[in-house]
Amino acid sequence: MSDYEQSELYKIRHSAAHVMAEAVLVHFPDAKLAFGPPIEDGFYYDFDLGMGDDGKANTFSDEDLQAIEVTFRKLLKKNAPFVQSTMTVDEALAFFAAEPYKIDQIEELQRTQNVTEVGVYKHREFADLCRGPHVPFTKKVRHNAVKVMRTSGAYFRGDENNAQLQRIYGTAWHNKEELEAHLEQLEEAKKRDHRRVGKALGLFHISPLVGSGLPLWLPRGAMLRDTLERFMRQAQLERGYLPVITPHVGNIELYKTSGHYPYYAADQFPPMEMDGEMFLLKPMNCPHHIEVYKSEARSYRDLPLRLAEFGTVYRYEKSGQLNGLTRVRGFTQDDSHLFVTEDQLEDEFIGVIELVNYIFKTMGMTDFSARLSTNDPDSDKFTGSPETWEKAIAAIEGAANKAGMPYTVEPGEAAFYGPKLDFIVRDVLKREWQLGTIQVDYNLPERFEIEYVGEDGEKHRPIMIHRAPFGSMERFVGILIEHFNGAFPLWMSPVQVMMVPIADRHIDYAKEVAVQLRSAGMRVEVDTSKSRMNKKIREAQLQKIPYMLVVGDSEMEAAAVAVRTRDNEDRGAMVVADFKEHAAEIIATHALTL
Ligand SMILES: [Zn+2]
Numbered sequence: 001m002s003d004y005e006q007s008e009l010y011k012i013r014h015s016a017a018h019v020m021a022e023a024v025l026v027h028f029p030d031a032k033l034a035f036g037p038p039i040e041d042g043f044y045y046d047f048d049l050g051m052g053d054d055g056k057a058n059t060f061s062d063e064d065l066q067a068i069e070v071t072f073r074k075l076l077k078k079n080a081p082f083v084q085s086t087m088t089v090d091e092a093l094a095f096f097a098a099e100p101y102k103i104d105q106i107e108e109l110q111r112t113q114n115v116t117e118v119g120v121y122k123h124r125e126f127a128d129l130c131r132g133p134h135v136p137f138t139k140k141v142r143h144n145a146v147k148v149m150r151t152s153g154a155y156f157r158g159d160e161n162n163a164q165l166q167r168i169y170g171t172a173w174h175n176k177e178e179l180e181a182h183l184e185q186l187e188e189a190k191k192r193d194h195r196r197v198g199k200a201l202g203l204f205h206i207s208p209l210v211g212s213g214l215p216l217w218l219p220r221g222a223m224l225r226d227t228l229e230r231f232m233r234q235a236q237l238e239r240g241y242l243p244v245i246t247p248h249v250g251n252i253e254l255y256k257t258s259g260h261y262p263y264y265a266a267d268q269f270p271p272m273e274m275d276g277e278m279f280l281l282k283p284m285n286c287p288h289h290i291e292v293y294k295s296e297a298r299s300y301r302d303l304p305l306r307l308a309e310f311g312t313v314y315r316y317e318k319s320g321q322l323n324g325l326t327r328v329r330g331f332t333q334d335d336s337h338l339f340v341t342e343d344q345l346e347d348e349f350i351g352v353i354e355l356v357n358y359i360f361k362t363m364g365m366t367d368f369s370a371r372l373s374t375n376d377p378d379s380d381k382f383t384g385s386p387e388t389w390e391k392a393i394a395a396i397e398g399a400a401n402k403a404g405m406p407y408t409v410e411p412g413e414a415a416f417y418g419p420k421l422d423f424i425v426r427d428v429l430k431r432e433w434q435l436g437t438i439q440v441d442y443n444l445p446e447r448f449e450i451e452y453v454g455e456d457g458e459k460h461r462p463i464m465i466h467r468a469p470f471g472s473m474e475r476f477v478g479i480l481i482e483h484f485n486g487a488f489p490l491w492m493s494p495v496q497v498m499m500v501p502i503a504d505r506h507i508d509y510a511k512e513v514a515v516q517l518r519s520a521g522m523r524v525e526v527d528t529s530k531s532r533m534n535k536k537i538r539e540a541q542l543q544k545i546p547y548m549l550v551v552g553d554s555e556m557e558a559a560a561v562a563v564r565t566r567d568n569e570d571r572g573a574m575v576v577a578d579f580k581e582h583a584a585e586i587i588a589t590h591a592l593t594l
């Protein structure tokens with residue numbers, strides 16, 4: 001059980017789910033109950049409201065939700081104890097005879113776990129099949145610390161062949177203050193939603209004609225991404241990585257060798273046939289990089305070999321799962337594969353941890369932790385021998401400990417070919433995002449039979465490290481947009497400076513200054529519109545452009561600019577050369593403030 005499952009908040013939310021379901025039954029006495037578990041930040045409960053005359057499942061309206069919330073709160077105040085009991089399976093089947101989903105669950109428990117008794121929690125007349133735990137009284141859930149949030153469709157047991165149910169999401173907290181803070185945070189998250197900010201700032205676009213989950217990078221978004229890629233390339237060059245470029249498709253035999261096909265076929269675009277051969281859109285870059293390794297005979301002198309590529313891969317995601325840049329069907333990994341000897345493994349792994357550290361800190365993401373995902377020896381999802389898994393896990397643990405990187409362990413969450421260390425970043429809203437990953441792999445080298453000649457003249461098998469600090473460019477940029485709310489640090493900003501000529505006669509001077517700043521590598525635009533100065537400044541601020549340089553008669557005379565920032569700070573006049581030096585310094589040091 002996780003810490004959360006043992007917490008008071010978990011009991012509160014679990015209990016709130018029961019009482020909310022009780023409230024639903026007040027308004028919809030014929031609703032059938034499915035499941036109602038606590039989740040992160042709240043709980044939900046699924047109901048079957050039957051079919052309407054139109055043959056479609058009945059749903060909850062906004063008015064229904066409001067009425068349910070009022071009743072829900074009343075029922076919490078009207079105190080009642082939660083009473084636990086156990087029933088034999090036969091008793092429970094009789095007791096829940098009118099609840100088909102409860103019957104289904106009891107039979108499932110009997111079939112899969114051979115249970116003879118089930119737990120029931122009851123308060124007032126509402127009884128639910130449940131293991132608990134609960135708070136002792138309904139009043140322990142504060143009526144002013146709960147809220148009915150929204151409704152959505154859901155299938156029983158998440159299977160679209162099953163009945164269509166109506167899910168109500170609710171939230172519950174220790175007290176009113178916590179609820180309010182949570183609602184405020186949601187509001188802030190909505191404002192920062194990368195889909196909304198990305199559209200307002202002209203960063204990306206999703207065209208139905210191109211396809212859902214296949215984002216188009218608009219010029220400003222492409223500039224942002226390119227800046228991040230250049231930053232990463234530089235960091236990698238300094239650490240001895242070598243660039244490679246590989247195609248977007250590969251022969252299916254490649255993926256049969258790697259094991260990506262057919263085991264992961266459900267996550268891939270379907271194969272395509274050409275000239276009697278089958279090809280796949282690349283789901284992973286690894287097999288391609290292995291073939292690069294195999295392009296020549298390798299000796300221990302070549303190792304470690306660190307091959308890096310911004311490699312675009314394609315995965316099948318259900319259309320309902322797609323979300324802006326964070327869940328897509330084609331994305332580019334900042335991928336690299338390190339081919340190392342046994343002796344080099346730990347140092348190389350530490351090197352990658354340090355690179356990840358450097359990158360996140362530069363991005364201003366200082367609140368992050370690591371999670372070690374291991375195999376589940378009882379599952380057939382994982383390839384390779386138990387010994388290689390043990391060795392790989394020990395190597396990661398050793399490297400993480402030496403690098404001083406704390407981590408938690410998640411059994412069964414590894415990639416099929418090896419364990420991995422994932423990095424979880426908390427953004428300014430304290431939301432957790434899984435970003436970069438580092439994996440140790442003894443299995444793909446085995447499957448592809450890759451070798452190097454050791455100092456002893458014998459053939460040895462290298463070990464692979466897979467790593468992608470950003471994870472995917474799409475997802476990472478989506479997260480950055482929300483983290484910075486579109487106000488990126490100067491070095492990342494797609495447009496760094498907007499020139500604001502006061503009148504038409506200042507346009508030529510504004511353009512001259514732009515040329516000077518561009519010569520120092522800065523990204524500068526000139527607002528030549530007919531708008532008045534204040535409007536031009538406001539526009540640039542809305543676009544979150546870091547600096548606005550206003551130029552009028554006095555600035556022209558003094559070879560100067562009047563510096564304004566996107567935070568509406570008026571920094572006064574500065575000689576162009578001085579501004580250039582100031583901004584160049586901020587860019588070069590990747591400073592987070594202007
Ligand atoms: Zn319960």
Ligand SMILES: [Zn+2]
Binds near residue numbers: 284286337466467
């Ligand atoms: Zn890989």
